[in-house]
Amino acid sequence: MEDKVRYVARLARIKLTDGEVGLFSRQLDGILGYVDKxxxxxxIQGKAPPxxxxxxxxxxxxxxEVKPSLPPEKVLANAPQKKGDFFKVPRIIEE
Amino acid sequence: MDNLYSLTAGELLGLLDKKTIKPEEIIESVYSRAQSVDKKIKGYLNLDKEKALARAKSLPASGRLRGIPVAIKDNICVEGELTTCASKILRGFKPPYDATVIGKLKSEGAIIFGKTNMDEFAFGSSCENSSYFPTLNPWDTSRIPGGSSGGSAAVVSADEAVMAIGSDTGGSIRQPASLCGVVGMKPTYGRVSRYGLIAFASSLDQIGPFAKDIKDAALLLSVIAGFDEKDSTSVNVPVPDYLGCLKNDVKGMKIGIPKEYFVPGMDKEVEAAAREAIALLKGKGAQVVDVSLPHTEYAVAVYYILATAEASSNLARFDGVQFGYRCEDPANLLDMYERTRGEGFGAEAKRRIILGTYVLSSGYYDAYYLKAQKVRMLIKNDFEQVFKSGCDCILTPTSPTPAFKVGEKSADPLSMYLSDIFTISVNLAGVPALSMPCGFTKSGLPIGMQLIGNFFEEGKLFNAAYTYESNTDWHKRSPEL
Structure with missing residues (x-):
C-alpha cells in the first residue's frame, strides 16, 4: 500500500512526509476495504447505467456575446508572485 | 430594544416594517452577542462590524431580507472578503467577485455578516478539520457542532447570526443543523446556483439555508433559489412561493418511513424522538407508510468514491500559481506544485485527494469509480420508486447520534464517514431534504429529524415541517451561554 500511496501522491502532485505515507496507507487500507463492499x-451486471x-x-x-471580464489588476491581486500583467512561476523549460 | 439577536428574521422584518427598529440596531445587537459568546463557540473566522454597518447605510430601498444579517460559510465567495475554505492553502484569498447567492442576498437587502468556520474544503462532519481552530457545539462545548458547515449551524444556534448560508455535499448542512438544534436545508441539486461556491464535489454540492425556524428557512431559500446562466448545472424551473407553502395542515399527506433508517443498535433517544415525530404528524392527519430504500447500505461507499474522485480533480486548481499559498523557494515547477500542496493542504484534504486519485487511476477506475456510478443510479432509483408510489415525503433521523465529543472520531476517518449514513443518499440522488429539531436527549443535546422530498418539491417539505413546528416548541429552546 505504501508504494501505491507514494505513486498516487506523485500523480496528485502532493509531497507527503514518510509519516504521512505510513498513516495514509493504513487508513486507506481500511477505507478501501470498506468501499470494496x-x-x-x-x-449489478446490466442493472444500472453509470x-x-x-x-x-x-x-x-x-x-x-462579448461581455466585460475582470480587469487584470483584480485578477492578479491574489497572485503569490507576479510580474507586470502576468503570474510569475519558476522556470518551466530546463536549460 | 433588548435581545434583538434572539429574534427570527421574520420577527425582525416585522419590527423593521413598523419602523420600531433600524438595521443598525440589529447589527449592534447581533455583533455584541457574538462578541460575548463566540469566544466559547468559535463559529466565525471573520466578523467585521464596521463593514456590516457600512452595508446597512447603502441598502436597497426595499428587499425581502432588508436589514437582516446573514452569516456565510467560508467556501462561498464574497467580493473583497477573505474566503479561505478554512484552509491554509487559500490563506489571504479575497475573491474578485461575488457568488451568485451573495449577489441575490445583497440585492434583497441582506447584510453579509461574517464568514463561518468549516471543515477544510468541507471535508468532514465535525468542524475539527478546519486548519484554523475547531468550532464547538453551543449546547455543550465539549462536543462538536457537526460539519462541515459547523460554523454556520453554531452561530445561528447561539444567536450570533439571524440566518446563515452553508453548503451540503453529503449532509454538511443537515447534520450540523441537527446537532446544533436549528433548521437546515439542502435544496434539490440545481435549485440554487453554485457559481462562486468553491467546489468540493460538483455533482453533489448544493448551497442552502440555516435558520431558527421553518419560515425563515423558506424565506432564505426563496431569495437564493433560481436558474443562473453562470452555473450550467442550475435548472431552469420557476421558484415557487415557499412562504405560501407554510400551512399547518398535513391531512392526506403521505409520509414514507424507510426501514433501512431504523435499525437495531441505533441510538435509542434518536429513534424515540423520530418515532414521536411520526406519531405527531399521523395524529395531524398524515398517512404514514413503511417504505424501503434497499441500496441505502451502499451509500457511504459510493459517496466516498465519487466525492473524493471529484474533489481530487476540483482541488487540482490549488497549485500555488494564481492565488493562495505558495511554498518558499521552489527549485522548479514540479517542486512548487508538490510542496505547495503538501504544505498547504491539511491531513483530511490530502487523504481525500489521494483516495480520489487512486479510484480514478488506471487499473482501478472500473472497480471503484465506474461501479460507484452505477450503484449511484440504483440509489436514485430507490427514491424514485418511493415517490412514484405516492409518498409526498420521507421522514428519518438526520444523524444516527447526537453531537459526539471533540476528538472522539478524529483519529479514525472511517468512523467519521459513517456518521453521515442518513444524509449521504440524498446528495447522491439529488433530491431535497431538510433537518429540523425534534427533541432533546436527557443530557440536553438536540436531536434532528430529516424530511426528504421529490425533485423540486421543497414546498411539500416546508409544509410538513411547518405543521410539525407549529405543534411543538423544540425550536424555541436556546442553549445557555
Whole structure:
C-alpha cells in the first residue's frame, strides 16, 4: 500500500512526509476495504447505467456575446508572485 | 430594544416594517452577542462590524431580507472578503467577485455578516478539520457542532447570526443543523446556483439555508433559489412561493418511513424522538407508510468514491500559481506544485485527494469509480420508486447520534464517514431534504429529524415541517451561554 500511496501522491502532485505515507496507507487500507463492499456484495451486471449527475445531462449553451471580464489588476491581486500583467512561476523549460 | 439577536428574521422584518427598529440596531445587537459568546463557540473566522454597518447605510430601498444579517460559510465567495475554505492553502484569498447567492442576498437587502468556520474544503462532519481552530457545539462545548458547515449551524444556534448560508455535499448542512438544534436545508441539486461556491464535489454540492425556524428557512431559500446562466448545472424551473407553502395542515399527506433508517443498535433517544415525530404528524392527519430504500447500505461507499474522485480533480486548481499559498523557494515547477500542496493542504484534504486519485487511476477506475456510478443510479432509483408510489415525503433521523465529543472520531476517518449514513443518499440522488429539531436527549443535546422530498418539491417539505413546528416548541429552546 505504501508504494501505491507514494505513486498516487506523485500523480496528485502532493509531497507527503514518510509519516504521512505510513498513516495514509493504513487508513486507506481500511477505507478501501470498506468501499470494496460494492464489489463483494453487489452484482449489478446490466442493472444500472453509470450516473454522473442527478439530472439528465445535456450541454448547456449560452449566446456567444462579448461581455466585460475582470480587469487584470483584480485578477492578479491574489497572485503569490507576479510580474507586470502576468503570474510569475519558476522556470518551466530546463536549460 | 433588548435581545434583538434572539429574534427570527421574520420577527425582525416585522419590527423593521413598523419602523420600531433600524438595521443598525440589529447589527449592534447581533455583533455584541457574538462578541460575548463566540469566544466559547468559535463559529466565525471573520466578523467585521464596521463593514456590516457600512452595508446597512447603502441598502436597497426595499428587499425581502432588508436589514437582516446573514452569516456565510467560508467556501462561498464574497467580493473583497477573505474566503479561505478554512484552509491554509487559500490563506489571504479575497475573491474578485461575488457568488451568485451573495449577489441575490445583497440585492434583497441582506447584510453579509461574517464568514463561518468549516471543515477544510468541507471535508468532514465535525468542524475539527478546519486548519484554523475547531468550532464547538453551543449546547455543550465539549462536543462538536457537526460539519462541515459547523460554523454556520453554531452561530445561528447561539444567536450570533439571524440566518446563515452553508453548503451540503453529503449532509454538511443537515447534520450540523441537527446537532446544533436549528433548521437546515439542502435544496434539490440545481435549485440554487453554485457559481462562486468553491467546489468540493460538483455533482453533489448544493448551497442552502440555516435558520431558527421553518419560515425563515423558506424565506432564505426563496431569495437564493433560481436558474443562473453562470452555473450550467442550475435548472431552469420557476421558484415557487415557499412562504405560501407554510400551512399547518398535513391531512392526506403521505409520509414514507424507510426501514433501512431504523435499525437495531441505533441510538435509542434518536429513534424515540423520530418515532414521536411520526406519531405527531399521523395524529395531524398524515398517512404514514413503511417504505424501503434497499441500496441505502451502499451509500457511504459510493459517496466516498465519487466525492473524493471529484474533489481530487476540483482541488487540482490549488497549485500555488494564481492565488493562495505558495511554498518558499521552489527549485522548479514540479517542486512548487508538490510542496505547495503538501504544505498547504491539511491531513483530511490530502487523504481525500489521494483516495480520489487512486479510484480514478488506471487499473482501478472500473472497480471503484465506474461501479460507484452505477450503484449511484440504483440509489436514485430507490427514491424514485418511493415517490412514484405516492409518498409526498420521507421522514428519518438526520444523524444516527447526537453531537459526539471533540476528538472522539478524529483519529479514525472511517468512523467519521459513517456518521453521515442518513444524509449521504440524498446528495447522491439529488433530491431535497431538510433537518429540523425534534427533541432533546436527557443530557440536553438536540436531536434532528430529516424530511426528504421529490425533485423540486421543497414546498411539500416546508409544509410538513411547518405543521410539525407549529405543534411543538423544540425550536424555541436556546442553549445557555
Amino acid at each position: 460494492l464489489n463483494r456484495k453487489l452484482d 450516473m454522473s449527475h442527478p439530472h439528465e445531462a445535456s450541454n448547456s449553451f449560452r449566446a456567444d
